[in-house]
Amino acid sequence: MKNSIEEVGLVKIPQVHDERGKLAVVEKDSIPFAIKRVYYLYDIPSDAYRGGHAHLKQESIVLALSGSFEVIVDDGLERKRIMLNKPNYGLYIPTGIWREIENFSSGAVCLVLASTEFDESEYIRNYEEFKLSVTT
Known part of the structure; x- marks a missing residue:
C-alpha cells in the first residue's frame, strides 16, 4: 500500500x-x-473536520466546487496541507494516503470523484494502524 506524498x-x-x-x-x-x-x-460548519482515513484501494479527486477548504495529506512520513478554492482544480489522492479536510468556508461544497464503490473494509480509520501499515 505504500504511496508517497509526492504522488498527491x-x-x-x-x-x-x-x-x-x-x-x-x-x-x-x-x-x-x-x-x-x-x-x-x-453545509459543513467552519470548525468541522472530515476525512480522517486512508484507503487500501480507492483513488480520489477532491474538488472545491464552491468556497474553500484545506486538505491535509499524509503518507506516514510527511504531511502536506493544500488549500482548495478553485472549481477547475482537483486534488488527486492515490491509495494509501491519509487525508483530513478542515477549515471549510461558508457555503463550501466538496465534491469527491472515487475510483471504487463504497466498501467499508478498504478504509483505514485509525491513524496508528495507518502508520503501522506504511512503515512495515
Missing part, C-alpha cells in the same frame, strides 16, 4: 469560457482513473 497533486479540469460563464468538464482523460462513485459534502 493538483489536476486541472478542462474548462470552456465565453461571455455566458465557464463550463468545466470531467471526462475519462481528465483524471487518472475510471469513476465508480461521486459524492459531495455541503
